[in-house]
Amino acid sequence: MPSIAKPRVAHPSAQLNQIGLKQRDYEGVMSTLCAGCGHDSVTAAIVRALWELSIEPHMLAKMSGIGCSSKTPAYFVNGAHGFNSAHGRMPPIATGANAANRELLYIGVSGDGDSLSIGLGHLCHAIRRNLRMVYLIENNGVYGLTKGQFSASADVGSKSKRGEANQMSPIDPMLLGLSLGATFLARGFSGDKEQLVPILKAAIEHRGFAMVDIISPCVTFNDHNGSTKSYLYTRQHQIEATQMDFVPPAREILAEIGTAGEIAVTLHDGSVVRFKQTPEGYDPTNRSAVSRYLEEHAGTGKIVTGLLYVNEAGPELHELNHTPAHALTKVPYEKLCPGSKVLAEMQQGWR
Amino acid sequence: MPSIAKPRVAHPSAQLNQIGLKQRDYEGVMSTLCAGCGHDSVTAAIVRALWELSIEPHMLAKMSGIGCSSKTPAYFVNGAHGFNSAHGRMPPIATGANAANRELLYIGVSGDGDSLSIGLGHLCHAIRRNLRMVYLIENNGVYGLTKGQFSASADVGSKSKRGEANQMSPIDPMLLGLSLGATFLARGFSGDKEQLVPILKAAIEHRGFAMVDIISPCVTFNDHNGSTKSYLYTRQHQIEATQMDFVPPAREILAEIGTAGEIAVTLHDGSVVRFKQTPEGYDPTNRSAVSRYLEEHAGTGKIVTGLLYVNEAGPELHELNHTPAHALTKVPYEKLCPGSKVLAEMQQGWR
Amino acid sequence: MEHHVSARVNDFAMKLANVNGTGSASANGLILQAIFRMGIPVSGKNLFPSNIQGLPTWYEIRVNRDGHVARALDYDLMVAMNAQTYDRDVHEVRSGGYVLYDSSWPLDGSLLRDDVHFIGIPFAEICNEAFAEPRERTLMKNIAYTGALAALLNIDQTIVEALLAESFSRKPALRDSNVRALRLGSDYAQKHFTCPLPFHMETMNANVGKVLIDGNTAAALGCLYAGATVAAWYPITPATSVMDGFKSLCEKYRKDPETGVNNYIILQAEDELAAIGMVIGAMWNGARAFTSTAGPGISLMNELLGLAYYAEIPVVLVDVQRVGPSTGMPTRTQQSDLLECAYASHGDTKHILLLPANPGECFEFAAKSFDLAEQFQTPVIMVSDLDIGMNDWVIPELKWDDSYRPNRGRILSREEIEALPRFERYMAENGTQVAPRTLPGVHPKGAYFTRGSGHNKFGNYTETPAEYQEVLDRLLKKHRAAASFVPAAVIEGRGSEVGIVTLGGCDAAVREAVEILARRGIRADFMRVRAFPFGPEIEAFLNAHETNFIVEQNRDAQLRSMLTLETSISKEKLQSVLVYGGFPLSARHVVEQVVTQMDQTPVPVGARARS
Amino acid sequence: MEHHVSARVNDFAMKLANVNGTGSASANGLILQAIFRMGIPVSGKNLFPSNIQGLPTWYEIRVNRDGHVARALDYDLMVAMNAQTYDRDVHEVRSGGYVLYDSSWPLDGSLLRDDVHFIGIPFAEICNEAFAEPRERTLMKNIAYTGALAALLNIDQTIVEALLAESFSRKPALRDSNVRALRLGSDYAQKHFTCPLPFHMETMNANVGKVLIDGNTAAALGCLYAGATVAAWYPITPATSVMDGFKSLCEKYRKDPETGVNNYIILQAEDELAAIGMVIGAMWNGARAFTSTAGPGISLMNELLGLAYYAEIPVVLVDVQRVGPSTGMPTRTQQSDLLECAYASHGDTKHILLLPANPGECFEFAAKSFDLAEQFQTPVIMVSDLDIGMNDWVIPELKWDDSYRPNRGRILSREEIEALPRFERYMAENGTQVAPRTLPGVHPKGAYFTRGSGHNKFGNYTETPAEYQEVLDRLLKKHRAAASFVPAAVIEGRGSEVGIVTLGGCDAAVREAVEILARRGIRADFMRVRAFPFGPEIEAFLNAHETNFIVEQNRDAQLRSMLTLETSISKEKLQSVLVYGGFPLSARHVVEQVVTQMDQTPVPVGARARS
Numbered sequence A, B: 001m002p003s004i005a006k007p008r009v010a011h012p013s014a015q016l017n018q019i020g021l022k023q024r025d026y027e028g029v030m031s032t033l034c035a036g037c038g039h040d041s042v043t044a045a046i047v048r049a050l051w052e053l054s055i056e057p058h059m060l061a062k063m064s065g066i067g068c069s070s071k072t073p074a075y076f077v078n079g080a081h082g083f084n085s086a087h088g089r090m091p092p093i094a095t096g097a098n099a100a101n102r103e104l105l106y107i108g109v110s111g112d113g114d115s116l117s118i119g120l121g122h123l124c125h126a127i128r129r130n131l132r133m134v135y136l137i138e139n140n141g142v143y144g145l146t147k148g149q150f151s152a153s154a155d156v157g158s159k160s161k162r163g164e165a166n167q168m169s170p171i172d173p174m175l176l177g178l179s180l181g182a183t184f185l186a187r188g189f190s191g192d193k194e195q196l197v198p199i200l201k202a203a204i205e206h207r208g209f210a211m212v213d214i215i216s217p218c219v220t221f222n223d224h225n226g227s228t229k230s231y232l233y234t235r236q237h238q239i240e241a242t243q244m245d246f247v248p249p250a251r252e253i254l255a256e257i258g259t260a261g262e263i264a265v266t267l268h269d270g271s272v273v274r275f276k277q278t279p280e281g282y283d284p285t286n287r288s289a290v291s292r293y294l295e296e297h298a299g300t301g302k303i304v305t306g307l308l309y310v311n312e313a314g315p316e317l318h319e320l321n322h323t324p325a326h327a328l329t330k331v332p333y334e335k336l337c338p339g340s341k342v343l344a345e346m347q348q349g350w351r
Numbered sequence C, D: 001m002e003h004h005v006s007a008r009v010n011d012f013a014m015k016l017a018n019v020n021g022t023g024s025a026s027a028n029g030l031i032l033q034a035i036f037r038m039g040i041p042v043s044g045k046n047l048f049p050s051n052i053q054g055l056p057t058w059y060e061i062r063v064n065r066d067g068h069v070a071r072a073l074d075y076d077l078m079v080a081m082n083a084q085t086y087d088r089d090v091h092e093v094r095s096g097g098y099v100l101y102d103s104s105w106p107l108d109g110s111l112l113r114d115d116v117h118f119i120g121i122p123f124a125e126i127c128n129e130a131f132a133e134p135r136e137r138t139l140m141k142n143i144a145y146t147g148a149l150a151a152l153l154n155i156d157q158t159i160v161e162a163l164l165a166e167s168f169s170r171k172p173a174l175r176d177s178n179v180r181a182l183r184l185g186s187d188y189a190q191k192h193f194t195c196p197l198p199f200h201m202e203t204m205n206a207n208v209g210k211v212l213i214d215g216n217t218a219a220a221l222g223c224l225y226a227g228a229t230v231a232a233w234y235p236i237t238p239a240t241s242v243m244d245g246f247k248s249l250c251e252k253y254r255k256d257p258e259t260g261v262n263n264y265i266i267l268q269a270e271d272e273l274a275a276i277g278m279v280i281g282a283m284w285n286g287a288r289a290f291t292s293t294a295g296p297g298i299s300l301m302n303e304l305l306g307l308a309y310y311a312e313i314p315v316v317l318v319d320v321q322r323v324g325p326s327t328g329m330p331t332r333t334q335q336s337d338l339l340e341c342a343y344a345s346h347g348d349t350k351h352i353l354l355l356p357a358n359p360g361e362c363f364e365f366a367a368k369s370f371d372l373a374e375q376f377q378t379p380v381i382m383v384s385d386l387d388i389g390m391n392d393w394v395i396p397e398l399k400w401d402d403s404y405r406p407n408r409g410r411i412l413s414r415e416e417i418e419a420l421p422r423f424e425r426y427m428a429e430n431g432t433q434v435a436p437r438t439l440p441g442v443h444p445k446g447a448y449f450t451r452g453s454g455h456n457k458f459g460n461y462t463e464t465p466a467e468y469q470e471v472l473d474r475l476l477k478k479h480r481a482a483a484s485f486v487p488a489a490v491i492e493g494r495g496s497e498v499g500i501v502t503l504g505g506c507d508a509a510v511r512e513a514v515e516i517l518a519r520r521g522i523r524a525d526f527m528r529v530r531a532f533p534f535g536p537e538i539e540a541f542l543n544a545h546e547t548n549f550i551v552e553q554n555r556d557a558q559l560r561s562m563l564t565l566e567t568s569i570s571k572e573k574l575q576s577v578l579v580y581g582g583f584p585l586s587a588r589h590v591v592e593q594v595v596t597q598m599d600q601t602p603v604p605v606g607a608r609a610r611s
Ligand SMILES: Cc1ncc(C[n+]2csc(CCOP(=O)(O)OP(=O)(O)O)c2C)c(N)n1
Pocket: A066, A067, A068, A069, A070, A086, A087, A110, A111, A112, A113, A114, A115, A138, A140, A142, A143, A144, A145, A146, A151, A218, C234, C235, C236, C237, C272, C296, C297, C300, C327
């Protein structure tokens, strides 16, 4: 019973991907978000990225916390299990899920309230564990679902609908992630699908924690003059750090990539992401350069977007723990239980 | 009933400070920590700093969470109220205390477990609020009180007593603080009181959140070969970023300060901290330089100590909230209650 | 077929079905306020979704000249403005009732009912003609149906227009279009239908000295008047408006006229663990501080509530209950946090609960919470709910006694500390279970080390069983001692063999049920519990009745459980009436369940005979 | 004055007073193990401080040929190795008992008691002479008193030496110095005192088929054998050793011999909220997962336990209780998390509890928790305590039935999903209250959206009262249905008018008390509750007794509260025996309180008469 039609991506809807699915096979139930909410655009970008990558729907697990943003996993890929959990607790729940079954693709959708306030500690530790998942922050600078309080990402001077100005310095998930040793950091804008879809695809392929900060305006509570997360403000202040086109393993079409100042980042599975750097010489694999670049742009009021940092070398959770290559849930019970004989033997030592 | 004598600072114990107190007037009950625990040395440094600054004992509030480190507020300044609260929750409790009475000096003592795991979200938000307090992390890379598990600050490759190597990248409170807009960041070593005391004094004078990361070895669970937080390791790998001598407002003795490459930082209340920079040109007020410097040294296995970053311009919690200059607890009830007449008037509008 | 509803003046119920986020809430509030100004007893219940825009939402208005304004389940009129829900909305009208709908589009024939009157008014068409801007068209549709209702129900249109004039005093253009829309609706109704309907309103004089206010605003007012200076919170429905209210009030009344500074601080915490931590810190330091939250927040606050209980730190917490468990239904009402609040935290703990029934008590009890918390140095939880907190209620004007001064409990002054040989924190004074406390910053001799770990009466660390137990036992006695200081139960009637016991917002429905039952020959006395620990009057009431029906809005009979555990009453005397679907209680629920249970169980003979 | 203790073989208690962190714990464990190997029923209780080094710590050993090894409060022998606590230690020895102390320093005359024998052995002197290194001197003092005790109590020295040889099999030099110290102590005692003392030991044969094990290790074993692959935790006393144990076991038994990979993962979480979240995620995804914690952790897990309850996700949680509230006394035992665990979270919630009494049941119930959690798709909390979890107990060897296969409950296979017209998540199957679930990654048709917000039986979002209620009501029925699947209460004796009811680690003390009471002429039947929800046998037992004494280790009679609320028994039938100072229960506590209460209250006549 939504009030608004789903934003549809303009493309021939009959087109099939490699596994024979149409884009609409990646859709979910109808959105009940406000008409025009940035989060719906992100949903559309996710649908497209998954479709383009020919992800098998049931091999996806959609994780979220609580918030308008956290509702969105219901709006994509009906054929995937979803878990709309508790406010701020998605990172640990996703960690447990991933620990149990590393074979699935985990996409977490969170909000700035969910991730940067109540769930901040968990987010930091998921980064530290380099949990393999795509972690999207649909960042609107407000608590949408509870009607417009400032979130921790609200910029200094940003005004609430009530006219009050935020005065505390915002938490920038990208700077934070960098300081914690994150292995994949990117920022997009819900209104710019051309940039977002390839970012999402790269994030999906990343073998580790891929955090994507997506500026996703709340049209109801944070899209007015004075807000620094409004459509208008974002469009005016957006700077593209890198433009990229993700090339999946099976169909690497180098011809589509721009030419000047390119840099290729080889992902862990051999797939290649190529960047067109907007600032001359920007290299998302050079940590200190990235740090310097982000530092320079922090607080300038300019939003740096693109694939900002990537390090494919960091071991992810399972590598750190030497678990099997397949899901732990697949290990047969017979392998797990040492049996009565061993129990008797071990008790010899307890006498 | 402690097993060990308190480490005593070598100084003429009869000497009086400006308010006529002896150093022992700043002591607490006897420590029950392990003999040789780094935390006891930090306690001694706190005692000395408070004595030197002639802080009135009852104008100090000692805040802590839970852990060996969090026990230490009992071991200094018996004449001050202390609050050994709950694991990880000291930052919000200190926030509330400070909100109520800004006239006290708040010294929080926490551990790396308390601050970087269970309390991480709170710590980040206390930084964001620029809560005026001294926040000490007695950082030993382990959970001392629960007997030696790795904390989130354990370095990669650091080995536990059991022989297991930590593999996750550590959370560095200094890098974290910088990314969150912290206004005072310093690092010391429990074994180096000459450096620590002035750092503490500067932290006390700072008008905002002063976070001091103190490497404080756990002699029981983390002072063996392989551990990167042991005395030996720390002494070998310590690099002094800045040496400083804090000069309190009333007795600025410039003669004690070194000469070459000095830089003076003016604190908010007019007191001056002077630094002797070890690296040529190190400027703790230059955010991007600091960032670069820390970034360069992160992961090199070298521990940068000293006053690393300071920004006296950031408004602290009370300034952000336009509260009175004195404690909110001092506002008389008569000023707080609008009275029956106002109540009647306001209800005119609710008909 | 003709169906009639009897002509009734000031006695009917209507339900308005809308789409949320379209401005209908203000229109419905306007209707409520207009009826209130007509001096008629009225209630409005907002049954809204957990969503910002685009989903079905309902508003119920009940008008009752005798003052019974609990939720009525029999709707005389349905204002069906949401095509998505026509189906169930039409279904819900009582036989002989009316459906007002937007006839801009034809009604699907399958929806029609023979026993109901359909009134079609083309609101959309009318507004599209009259207004150009899409946004305005949507908004004005609501005002248009308000106009139609004014005509159909005989709402005093001058009052509605006066209200619009007040609202838009600084935006005359807006006022004009509102008035225009109002008249369009009203004129259309007048022209096409017999107005007023058989049930309608006439001016009364029942609301003298009364105001329209929601419980959360009233709670905020209570905190303001009690002298709270520190508030900490994390947003959550349905508690958010407590803090919104407190903030608005502080902005108006707490800016120091001399210095321009804020004599308050509101901290939006990073989560509920932090919010309660901030309150603990502030109260420890001598401020009056509070937080407000709902179920999930209470769960998260469990650990620190135990700290405050054990370390004896005052805390004021307002829990505005919603439907649980987990996220549950955040915009629906329930009374299911009672056990969680009473015994929050691991270990042996008991907290003081105050249980308001309406915004008047929210005001009174919120203020009282601070006195009790400071007097007993312990957490006090005011357990309200969404129905009380977020709906506007008609209540007697709030009063404040200017001679009130905060009861700070036993806080030692500088001089008292000075005079002591030695301060010992947890040593109860003679004859009371409360141990005087000291505040930081007052005197070094008053300093002590607060801790949640084992301590003895001197305030020192202990692991000695007897020393630990001495303090823990005193806490239990202290909790019991509070029973004489909390609000006593409201008791009405005596001598019946049946007691009906309830709490909170169930008050009105249960009172109405008691009357209906009496008419049906079942006499029952009424008690509303207003606090925990339970006072002696509660035990006496339960004892005096062979059967007590405990009416509450949860599945697990939580109040009954507490009465069972915390009084000496046989549990055989306590039966349950449980309604917990998420909407406010109606007398009908109570009557039906009581009657059924009395038919089923061996009931005291006298109960029926005597009436 | 001469004082005698009667000569007793294999029936006495001793207490050892030490300084923690000095190595005494291992020496005391060595003594316990030696006695165990002598085939004598024995128990060891570690009464240690929440501190790492330097504070007083005690160890109690009770030897009883009849198998009564609950804590004895009458110490025949005090090994006073901590000068700081001489005072109270000497005070605690029974009249006629013995004090063994280090006579390297003279004993303060004020400490002497006329009615007690003092045995001074200069342990420090002896060790300082024999060993050069300071560290060694400290450690060897402990072994020296072990040697002295061997002589005084007739502990088989060859057994002690064999144990040392086993411990130091790869460090012969260490073994040698240990043996040397042992003999030094023993020789000194032999030479200077009449050995053995009147109470002492002689080899028995009571420990055939038994092992020495602590409850936390046993719980870890249970998790290992049940096939848990994911464990998540946050360190906390006294639960930490559950995970330490699980880790050691996994390192040994869960490395795949073929691939070398770990068939498990242990996640040290950032806090308890995360730990329970990880378990929820893993269980949702089809793994067997668990966490372990203590009171503060349970408080923090409240919110997510509600999520798991409402979204019907299996969870296994081990709560090793310690003294509350708040930080309380982390190294002391209590049973005060019962209510918190049973009803954790806001809203209407009930969880399955398993209540083991000893390490044997820790093993069994831990394994069973997984079956129950998966069968009922809900949290199962095994509520253990510090006494069970951290002390070594003599129990029958653990057995495992190799035919066991996990009961995964109703998880639909790929084929089953394929065959369905449509998967509907919360639709209970005929005759059971459990709704089959699907796992991610199996089949797109099995996909559903898990949520903690309102949902109907189809698994869709709902805010409709009836739909919400249908699911919530089924959860209650499901919880009740579990009563037939949880471990039944242990009942012994019948026909008495008095029942004595207890749980967990109180078992041994209460059984002993029942015997003592019988000797005193008070006949009572015994019941130990082993799980919640309560099975019919519990109700029947309570019903069959006029008076039931509920013995438990908390202030607020939490088990009695649950029995009151969750059975139909009159609460008048339930009386309380509460001991909650933090040390393990002794029969004396129970006997004294039962006798006092029976003297005070009108007791069933028959109870005394009949015995
Ligand atoms: C424990 C808890 N506290 C508070 C809430 C109320 N709540 C729901 S969503 C939300 C914030 C959502 O903000 P954000 O994550 O930014 O999402 P958005 O709605 O802006 O997309 C809050 C505070 C809750 N559900 N649970």
